[in-house]
Amino acid sequence: MKAKMKSLCFALLASVAGSALADLNVGVVVSATGPAASLGIPEKNTIALLPSTIAGEKVNYIVLDDASDTTTAVKNTRKLITEDKVDVIVGSTITPNSLAMIDVVAEAETPMISMAASSRIVDTTNPKVKWVFKTPQNDIQMSTAIVEHMTSHGIKSVAFIGFADAYGEGWFKEFSKIAEARKLSIVANERYNRNDTSVTGQVLKIIATKPDAVLIAGSGTPAALPQKTLKEKGYKGTIYQTHGVANKDFLRVCGKDCEGTLLPAGPVLVAAQLPDGNPIKKVALDYVTRYEAAHGKGSVSTFGAHAWDAGILLQNAVPVALKKAKPGTKEFKVALRDALEGLKNVTVSHGIVNMSPTDHLGFDQRARVMVKVDNGDWKLIQ
């Protein structure tokens, strides 16, 4: 009896192991806890909505949380590659983690699709980036949109206040570069922390310089604090935010103080308002409907859509790669990488992707729209 059980167990194990080898394994690293949790949680939720088969192959998503911590992200990536033998890595949520993961995936020759914003992640002058792709728009695309809007609306001087971290610094670098080229003067450059309880000092300094507009570079609800303080201290100029605030919680916390705020965002934020001729509309609405069906009305955010887009890229690239090799092999990883790099005219919820060896993001101007906060909701303005 015992021997029989044993052999049965072995048979079972063997079959499980066998099927696991034949399946496509996708390793996902997200920042579902820690400071980036508000971005990571919708991404994690979105992964659960991705299809369980691609081109007839069963797909296993193995999701690990990196707690917004770089070391953990690297550790998780190594674990996924060596223990779970994944064919592709999706992640991580934030720039520092994604940058650190590049070395690991390049060494293991495994393709990776990042969900973080910085253009440095897909800087193809770095040979290791051969293996790395990403779905969110580059900061530079978003800052160009803001600067264009400012200059076309007669704004001459602008004050900047951003997070005292990579997000704020990155934005200031990109924004100041373009602003300088377009003769827009930056009159103040202030920093604050995500967890600060007061930004009165920074705001008073900004108001003293009398700027035509203020750009707040923060993400999620923490970006509401400078805006509320600006209004409280009687600032009357235009206020711009970044696409980092594009979720419902920001509107909830900021309330009526955010009316009239302008920001660039991915088209998925205003999916229903896009013109019918826009191919992105269908894909974006499909994602919004699915997410809201699972998590309630108004729960969707643009961050989760980055994970959805990574899923779409895989659904387009995997069938191509399958013609060349079986999942779980070294050849398949190479084929998948080549297939990702060869993607043309793929419509995702944030835009239309045309990859090339020098562009591992593949977005053009269609990947961003300007949005205004109007009556407590997002309104497409261009």
Add this chain to the structure above:
Amino acid sequence: MDLQIALLLGQDGIVTGAIYALLALALVLVFAVTRVIFIPQGEFVAYGALTLAGIQTGQTPGTIWLLLVLGLATLAVDASASLRAGGGRFLRLLAIQLVYPIVIIALLFFAAPRNWPLLLQVLLALAVVVPLGPQLYRLVYQPIAEASVLVLLIASIALHLTLVGLGLLFFGAEGSRTLAFSEAAFDLGALTVSGQSLWVITTSVLLIVALYFFFEKSLYGKALRATAVNRAGARLMGISTTLAGRLTFLLAATIGALSGILIAPLTTIYYDTGFLIGLKGFVGAIIGGLASYPVAAAGAVLVGLLESFSSFWASAFKEVIVFTLIIPVLLWRSLTTHHVEEDE
């Protein structure tokens, strides 16, 4: 910088300083009585504020389930001892640890769809969060009450991490604000004083005065002071150090939750906001050498002012400036006070 900006910054600094002062007092109190460096103090700030925010948006905050679970755990730990002490003791334990959470949960479900007046909402939020203090003392600190300060500190860090994790689970990653106690604003020359900031300062001052009278005049307060001065001696005089510990944590939790409720209309509170606020209160407490209440309170207000002015002058270095304050203070303290080795 002109006078008006200086006044505005000063006002801002005093309001945040008042909250830091309350937390500094709680930290000094907890350390003096139980030798615990109470890092999770800040979590009560976040729990208080976010529980209130939950009640105001008509949700049932996750903290009530924590209250029930900790109640059951306390019941399990204390059941046999209280049974031995007599049936009345057991019934009291049952009432506090099981019936009370259930009543509060029922009340919350009853209150959720009804938009109760603010005062009732605040009381309800306090009723949920405050009992967590003594419960956590019973479960985490009481079994190791005689351990060294270092062991207690390690337990504090573990508890802090657990509570932050639970906070993320209960309230989600995004922050919340609550409705202001008063929308009033007063013009004092160039200065506009909001009603809410007056609430913060008034409540802080009242609370500090109340603590003073509690420690000077009431029997329980005197018992706490006696425990702070000499644990063994207090015990010989018939003061229960366990009771002192629970009472201290009750006070600390009240102060923490109330601070959170006071500042939630002024700023957005996140599940992990408490730590930084608590840490700044801690800087204040260090200035008071973790022993002197008035110096700790003054130190905390100084931290608030320093923070406000440094955010104007050099916003990128604000935290650096605030936390660097601790170095000269420690230097000065180590040069002026004679250190007595604790026999641990």
